[in-house]
Amino acid sequence: MHVDVRNAGDVIIVDLSGRLIAGSGDVLLREVMNELVASGWKKVLLNLSEVNSIDSAGVGELVASIKMAERFGTMVKTLRIGDRVRHVLQISKILPRLDVYEDEGEAVKAFTKAPAKKLSTEG
Numbered sequence: 001m002h003v004d005v006r007n008a009g010d011v012i013i014v015d016l017s018g019r020l021i022a023g024s025g026d027v028l029l030r031e032v033m034n035e036l037v038a039s040g041w042k043k044v045l046l047n048l049s050e051v052n053s054i055d056s057a058g059v060g061e062l063v064a065s066i067k068m069a070e071r072f073g074t075m076v077k078t079l080r081i082g083d084r085v086r087h088v089l090q091i092s093k094i095l096p097r098l099d100v101y102e103d104e105g106e107a108v109k110a111f112t113k114a115p116a117k118k119l120s121t122e123g
Contacts, residue, residue, distance in 0.1 A: 001025035011043040017050030022057035033065035049080035
């Protein structure tokens with residue numbers, strides 16, 4: 001897994017590419033999200049367009065990272081989830097709980113609009 005971080009104003013965009021799987025991608029995602037939250041970023045956009053596979057550890061870390069960020073007042077949205085990853089997130093019933101956008105500009109603007117969905121494992 002490879003991660004690039006850039007910003008658009010007060011929104012930090014995390015471009016993820018590769019495999020979000022146990023032992024590498026999940027650890028990297030956790031480290032990046034922990035660092036962003038510790039640095040005080042309050043608006044994080046996870047670009048998943050180049051993530052080509054995800055396993056249960058990746059799903060678990062995605063959920064855990066978003067929930068951790070929310071506990072510290074950071075809004076997290078997702079961008080361009082590819083078909084393979086979308087399928088896994090649908091099967092695991094996580095997809096409906098994510099704030100997903102297809103256009104980066106719209107996603108960035110959405111941070112200033114309505115409050116983000118809260119990722120909950122209830123229901």
